[in-house]
Amino acid sequence: MTQKTDNNEPLTIDVATEAVEAEIGVTVELWKKERKAASDKLEKGRRLKRTPFEAIEEKGYLDPKTMYDEYQRIQNRESRLSASEREVICGIVETAMRTVFARKIDEARKAGEVKPGIQKKKRTKKATPKAKK
Numbered sequence: 001m002t003q004k005t006d007n008n009e010p011l012t013i014d015v016a017t018e019a020v021e022a023e024i025g026v027t028v029e030l031w032k033k034e035r036k037a038a039s040d041k042l043e044k045g046r047r048l049k050r051t052p053f054e055a056i057e058e059k060g061y062l063d064p065k066t067m068y069d070e071y072q073r074i075q076n077r078e079s080r081l082s083a084s085e086r087e088v089i090c091g092i093v094e095t096a097m098r099t100v101f102a103r104k105i106d107e108a109r110k111a112g113e114v115k116p117g118i119q120k121k122k123r124t125k126k127a128t129p130k131a132k133k
């Protein structure tokens with residue numbers, strides 16, 4: 001879906017790195033709270049199953065700036081993380097980017113820079129086949 005401005009030009013939105021990093025921080029904090037709540041519900045002496053998040057946390061990649069930098073290394077195929085760790089980082093960063101981008105689109109709509117809804121092309125009349133005699 002392409003967003004267009006009122007004068008029918010494509011809309012370009014700059015998504016700031018700081019906004020994405022802030023959204024990554026929100027996601028990481030939410031995960032930590034959920035993980036703590038889940039571990040508090042377990043019986044004494046039991047542990048939660050280990051996930052790629054723990055490995056990322058141990059390696060120090062849960063910091064938003066570090067995670068965003070590692071995402072760029074993943075995109076350049078320079079990362080040394082395992083596939084599951086790369087998948088988690090990509091999922092978090094790409095979700096944060098989509099969230100920030102959606103917020104920017106909503107702000108542009110409210111400011112009147114973008115027409116609401118999907119832009120549709122005008123239909124042209126199709127030529128009807130000639131009947132055989």
